[in-house]
Amino acid sequence: MTRHAPERMPESAALDLERVRADFPVLHQRVHGRPLVYLDNGATTQKPLAVIEALSGYYRHDNANVHRAVHTLAQRATDAYEAARQRVARFIGAQAPNEVVFVRGTTEAINLVAWSFLRPRLRAGDEIILTGLEHHSNIVPWQLVAEETGARLRVVPVDEQGALILDDFESLFNARTRMLAMAHVSNALGTILPVQEMTDVARRHGVPVLIDGAQAVAHQTVDVQAIGCDFYAFSGHKMYGPTGIGALWGRMSHLQAMRPYQGGGEMIRRVSFEGSEYAPPPARFEAGTPHIAGAVGLGAAVSYLEAIGPDAAGAHERDLLQYATRRAQEIPGLRVIGTAEPKAAILSFVLEGIHAHDVGTILDTEGVAVRVGHLCAMPVMQRFGVPAVARASFAVYNTRDEVDRLIAGLWKVNEVFGR
Amino acid sequence: MNDLRELYEEVILDHNRNPRNYPKKPEGTTHTAHGFNPLCGDEFQIHLRVKDGVIEDVGFEGAGCAISTASASLMTEALKGKRVEEAEKLFEVVHDLLTREEQVDDDELLGKLTVLTGVKEYPMRVKCATLPWHTMKGALEGKKETVSTE
Numbered sequence: 142m143t144r145h146a147p148e149r150m151p152e153s154a155a156l157d158l159e160r161v162r163a164d165f166p167v168l169h170q171r172v173h174g175r176p177l178v179y180l181d182n183g184a185t186t187q188k189p190l191a192v193i194e195a196l197s198g199y200y201r202h203d204n205a206n207v208h209r210a211v212h213t214l215a216q217r218a219t220d221a222y223e224a225a226r227q228r229v230a231r232f233i234g235a236q237a238p239n240e241v242v243f244v245r246g247t248t249e250a251i252n253l254v255a256w257s258f259l260r261p262r263l264r265a266g267d268e269i270i271l272t273g274l275e276h277h278s279n280i281v282p283w284q285l286v287a288e289e290t291g292a293r294l295r296v297v298p299v300d301e302q303g304a305l306i307l308d309d310f311e312s313l314f315n316a317r318t319r320m321l322a323m324a325h326v327s328n329a330l331g332t333i334l335p336v337q338e339m340t341d342v343a344r345r346h347g348v349p350v351l352i353d354g355a356q357a358v359a360h361q362t363v364d365v366q367a368i369g370c371d372f373y374a375f376s377g378h379k380m381y382g383p384t385g386i387g388a389l390w391g392r393m394s395h396l397q398a399m400r401p402y403q404g405g406g407e408m409i410r411r412v413s414f415e416g417s418e419y420a421p422p423p424a425r426f427e428a429g430t431p432h433i434a435g436a437v438g439l440g441a442a443v444s445y446l447e448a449i450g451p452d453a454a455g456a457h458e459r460d461l462l463q464y465a466t467r468r469a470q471e472i473p474g475l476r477v478i479g480t481a482e483p484k485a486a487i488l489s490f491v492l493e494g495i496h497a498h499d500v501g502t503i504l505d506t507e508g509v510a511v512r513v514g515h516l517c518a519m520p521v522m523q524r525f526g527v528p529a530v531a532r533a534s535f536a537v538y539n540t541r542d543e544v545d546r547l548i549a550g551l552w553k554v555n556e557v558f559g560r
Numbered sequence: 561m562n563d564l565r566e567l568y569e570e571v572i573l574d575h576n577r578n579p580r581n582y583p584k585k586p587e588g589t590t591h592t593a594h595g596f597n598p599l600c601g602d603e604f605q606i607h608l609r610v611k612d613g614v615i616e617d618v619g620f621e622g623a624g625c626a627i628s629t630a631s632a633s634l635m636t637e638a639l640k641g642k643r644v645e646e647a648e649k650l651f652e653v654v655h656d657l658l659t660r661e662e663q664v665d666d667d668e669l670l671g672k673l674t675v676l677t678g679v680k681e682y683p684m685r686v687k688c689a690t691l692p693w694h695t696m697k698g699a700l701e702g703k704k705e706t707v708s709t710e
């Protein structure tokens with residue numbers, strides 16, 4: 142096979158890429174002497190100045206605890222925290238800000254629903270439906286509540302391309318089905334799940350639906366009302382926001398009926414040793430001092446993303462994905478894992494006879510950062526019969542030149558291994 | 561490329577392409593242990609036949625990256641015919657070679673294993689190289705639980 146010259150095509154017109162890249166200080170550095178090419182956005186995205194400055198500005202000017210004291214800084218901190226909640230609520234189409242609970246991230250959001258919503262209504266023999274594309278964080282919390290109650294998990298199978306096999310989907314539902322939990326976008330393969338259609342089926346059977354939106358919110362417009370789900374969970378750090386902050390959106394009728402997740406300050410209305418009265422949502426689920434700066438940073442990330450437009454970002458990333466997928470065909474021995482349509486900008490692959498960790502190390506010496514391993518999706522790896530994959534995942538600031546660097550790096554991998 | 565070649569030495573690439581004593585479980589195996597690094601997916605079984613304090617034969621099964629595979633392969637070559645105490649000493653020396661700041665000057669004992677020196681420059685990969693060795697040590701100690709270096 143021959144090396145092709147990189148294609149010179151205009152970058153997507155809707156984005157001023159140079160300006161976008163200038164917003165992200167971390168991108169402008171060298172790694173092992175080469176300009177950094179950051180393609181591990183599925184793990185975490187980089188942060189724009191707007192977010193970094195929101196965090197720093199909060200700590201420089203407004204820092205205080207929220208919802209407690211009467212002094213000026215406390216008022217400012219509370220306003221900033223609640224303003225962030227409003228932005229997040231609007232961003233995903235919530236009916237009211239109070240439907241948004243701030244959590245540490247997607248994982249905590251799912252655990253919260255598993256323990257506070259599902260656990261009390263789960264009995265032995267009940268069933269929870271998951272899909273074969275889930276991240277461990279959307280498997281293990283359900284497994285924990287199922288183990289405790291004697292409930293069981295049922296799994297929607299995955300085909301050769303990495304799409305869900307939905308022919309018999311409806312037959313999974315029965316009188317014992319208590320929950321459907323699924324990813325919006327597969328973190329391992331990029332498959333975009335037909336969440337709206339699947340939610341419709343679940344609703345017909347009166348089954349509540351949780352969607353793990355960690356890989357979706359930064360790459361397409363999300364409207365929880367249009368999807369029709371009951372809970373939607375996502376992390377700040379995968380959408381240009383800080384780590385340690387995320388959001389759980391839930392229908393108010395559910396949130397009001399749910400017991401607290403953790404006990405402490407902030408989540409109560411009245412406490413005595415005879416018993417406590419819990420605060421209404423979302424405070425009921427935010428025990429202790431929250432990650433106020435994180436929430437402020439997440440609010441800034443939402444504003445940043447809205448200014449670009451999640452759909453415009455997604456279109457640019459899909460263009461990169463198509464280009465990368467096409468160019469990857471040049472590499473001898475490369476096999477793409479996950480070719481289902483529609484697909485978000487995630488390119489997972491294996492190189493025949495070369496372990497993903499060796500691929501990752503060699504790419505790193507070329508300044509190219511990709512993720513290697515099982516991607517916290519061991520069932521997906523088992524489905525495709527591979528112990529590990531390498532994954533390039535794209536964000537709004539990536540370029541075709543960077544795809545070329547990835548491809549050149551993969552030639553280097555083959556060279557080192559004598560192919 | 562130069563520093564990469566220190567990690568991916570010819571000897572390492574060769575042992576990765578054609579692992580010695582692999583896949584093999586010696587007849588009359590007396591000691592076996594399972595090594596697994598779940599984050600990487602590197603997974604090996606190390607088998608030893610020990611008689612009168614001497615490692616008569618050794619083999620391994622499983623799969624992993626080039627570094628862990630080559631490390632396991634080189635290890636099996638180095639261990640054959642050694643006394644158990646010598647194997648334990650070799651474990652210590654290889655461990656130092658991979659994890660200690662100071663240079664380890666034990667070339668005589670290490671022999672071909674000195675090619676593993678380059679791994680030290682890649683901290684994320686040290687666990688790959690040490691997995692087979694810890695698994696071997698676990699086998700000699702009769703460990704039943706899975707060994708991991710993550």
